[in-house]
Amino acid sequence: MNKKIIISDTNKNSLRIKAFVSKNIKKNKSLRSNLLIVIGGDGFMLKILKKYKNSSKFFYGINSGNYGFLMNKFSPKNTIKNLSKAKMITISPLEMVVKNKYGLTKKSIAINEVSILRQSKQAASLLIQTGTKTIIKKLISDGVLVSTPAGSTAYNLSVHGPILSLNSRKLSISPISPFRPRRWKGKIISEQSSVKIKNLNSKKRPISAVADNLEVRNAKTITVKINKKIKFNLLYDSNRSLQNKIKIEQIRKETS
DSSP states (O other), X not given: OOOEEEEEOSSHHHHHHHHHHHHHGGGOOOSOTTEEEEEEOHHHHHHHHHHTTTSOOEEEEEEOSSOOTTSBOOOTTTHHHHHHXXXXXXXXXXXXXXXXXXXXXXXXXXXXXXEEEEOSSSOEEEEEEETTEEEEEEEEESEEEEEOTTTTTTHHHHTTOOOOOTTSOEEEEEEESOOBTTTOOOEEEETTOOEEEEESOTTTSOEEEXXXXXXXXXXXXXXXXXXXXXXXXXXXXXXXXXXXXXXXXXXXXXXX
16 A cells, blocks of 8 residues: 655745645556655754654655755646655664763764764863774864765865765765864764864863754764664655765855
8 A cells, every 4th residue: 555644844835845746646547555644844854853763754845945955846847746756765764862960871872973062161072982083182172073975065074164965875974163273173983983082171161062953952972874674765856866965065165
């Protein structure tokens, strides 16, 4: 049985698109089974992906906001046709495990990035390791990001981190406004690596850890790694795949 679900956020444009898709999707009998159509922006898509993280659904996003990097463009003429021809990519999220200064542990996933941010006027003081290897002994900064290839064009790009190809099998570690060492540009590591970030002064320099949009305050240690057990099947129009969008951003960065 073909089961198709349409979920939208509550703005007027999203509801208008939902009504159009709901009416016209019935005419197309060639769509994938277990299809979930998400109408909104990137933030809404991230929320839905997390909600259905244990499902085997195929996610097709339709943008009703501004840029919508994870989404497809809406077209009254082509959207239903594009749905039947959409190409699939599979990505896995980061898993963040945070232990706070009170000894409590919190776990969450992030499709784009895990952000470690200073929590007060004091800059963060961080030790960053991968396995038994120390990446940097003491980073004084506003924070640091660990980003997936899919998220490398989001917050990571805003802090001048590298754009990663979707098939690179890499993660990016990017500092946010580094003070010492001032010229540290970060590091690209294997997606098989486990990143451990330790707050070197949790009393004077508190930090928070954010997995996409879920925040854990007063973090003491943070471990970040790819969770290959979770796989998201994302559908994109053949002429606007996620890989192509990332390539376009790489060109823009080089010429900007």
